[in-house]
Structure formats: structure tokens, C-alpha cells
Amino acid sequence: MDTRPDDGRRGEGLLELLEVMDRLRSPGGCPWDAEQTHASLAPYAVEEAYELAEAIEHGTQADVVDELGDVLLQVVFHARVGQDGPDPFDIDDVARGIVAKLRRRHPHVFDGLAVTGASEVESNWDAIKGAEKPHRTGPLDGIPHGMPPLERATKVASRLDRAGLLPDSVPTDSLGDRMLALVLDARRAGKDPSAELRDALHRLERDATTTT
Structure with missing residues (x-):
């Protein structure tokens, strides 16, 4: 189901999704989309996550791709709402944030740290996460x-x-x-x-x- 251009470039579909979302939220776009907030959209994120889980367990590959699109829409939608907030952020802020987190929490990939297997990776992840969030002092925080x-x-x-x-x-x-x-x-x-x-x-x- 590879729909990428023949030259193999990736990300063009994501850029098109950003353009569509921007038009929906801009003047002359969709009134419903324009009035949504993070709070009003929150229930949809939960619903779409469950629908994705169901597609993974009982659906076809096409179902999984479709539900992944709905989950991706939630990320893009929230990022576009964030552009209009009092402390604006956009999809690049979201992407750069998770890229930085992944690099920090995978030192065995990006910083040459030697590990013996997945269990040590998990232990390192917990230790790094703990250092990032020192206010969390208990395992259930x-x-x-x-x-x-x-x-x-x-x-x-x-x-x-x-x-x-x-x-x-x-x-x-x-x-x-x-x-x-x-x-x-x-x-x-x-x-x-x-x-x-x-x-x-x-x-x-x-x-x-x-x-x-």
C-alpha cells in the first residue's frame, strides 16, 4: 500500500494534511473546526486511540492505516489550535519536542552507550525520564x-x-x-x-x- 511518489520522498502527505487543516481553521474555512479547542477535542483523541487498538486487533491493514490517519489528525488538529492560543506553538514545536526526547532517551543509539538488551534499555529510559521529571518521586507519579x-x-x-x-x-x-x-x-x-x-x-x- 505504498503511495509515496516514485522518487521515494517522504513527508509530502504530511505537508498536504497541514495545508488542509490550516484551511479548515482559517477564515472562510469550516465553522465547526474553527471553534474547536483543546478541551473540546480531547474526547476524540481517546475515542480514536481505542478505534486504532480495535483495528490492530481485529481489522485489516487498510483499517489500521485509516485509523492511524484519524489519530494523526488529532495531533495536527491540536497543533493548529495551538497556533491560535495565548502562548502559540505549532506542529514543528511538537515534532522537535518528541525528536529531542527520543534522542535523549536512546543514548545507546545516538550517543554510543553500550547496552546488553531491551531490559537495560527500559531501565535507562526510566532513569533518564526520572532525571527529566525530578518532581516525580514515586513510581506511580x-x-x-x-x-x-x-x-x-x-x-x-x-x-x-x-x-x-x-x-x-x-x-x-x-x-x-x-x-x-x-x-x-x-x-x-x-x-x-x-x-x-x-x-x-x-x-x-x-x-x-x-x-x-
Whole structure:
């Protein structure tokens, strides 16, 4: 599905997307797009991320490409909104910021640091991130409270595991405790509980549809 020009140049499609977004937000463009804010667009970012995850798990390559486009639109849209804010920024600021972060957090690629494997890369990443954000003193700092509970529980389990603090077991006195225990078990087994649940739900929906 390679749609690049014959000369192999990359990025022309991104530039075209920026031009389209600029026209939509400019005078004479789309009234709806023009009145959007970061806050009004935030729910779409969450929705599009879930749709991408579903396409990856159950869709075709064309579905994945389509949903990636919707996610990319969210980045471009927010960057264009940022140009009109009191402290303006644009897509280049966004791109340069993530480029700088990737270079900092991959010293084994860009600075010649020797590593023995992926686990050491992950440890270095955590150490570099900790130095960048010294105000975060605990392993759970920075996890958004607004995440859906299952995804947040998965993130908490991951952080505790990487810090060597994942408990061997938790009380199972309530339904919530039992659900949390399953999340911790999934972490130990290297499974994503959200993906596992989505897959099980997909089978349930499929079976219900075929039996009606």
C-alpha cells in the first residue's frame, strides 16, 4: 500500500494534511473546526486511540492505516489550535519536542552507550525520564487519574513491577479486588488485560450474533 511518489520522498502527505487543516481553521474555512479547542477535542483523541487498538486487533491493514490517519489528525488538529492560543506553538514545536526526547532517551543509539538488551534499555529510559521529571518521586507519579480503571490498573501494575514493588497477591474480598488480582496475574504472565478482555468480548458478540 505504498503511495509515496516514485522518487521515494517522504513527508509530502504530511505537508498536504497541514495545508488542509490550516484551511479548515482559517477564515472562510469550516465553522465547526474553527471553534474547536483543546478541551473540546480531547474526547476524540481517546475515542480514536481505542478505534486504532480495535483495528490492530481485529481489522485489516487498510483499517489500521485509516485509523492511524484519524489519530494523526488529532495531533495536527491540536497543533493548529495551538497556533491560535495565548502562548502559540505549532506542529514543528511538537515534532522537535518528541525528536529531542527520543534522542535523549536512546543514548545507546545516538550517543554510543553500550547496552546488553531491551531490559537495560527500559531501565535507562526510566532513569533518564526520572532525571527529566525530578518532581516525580514515586513510581506511580504521573499516571493520569482520568484513565479508564482497567487501563489505569494495568499501568499501575506495570510501574510497580518495574520498581520491584508488585505484590505477590492482593486480598480478594470484593469484586474490585478480584478484578485487580486478575490484572496483576496478567502482568506476571506478560499479557495485556485490556486486549484480553476486548478479545473475549469480541468472541461473545460474534457468538451472540451467529446464534440469533
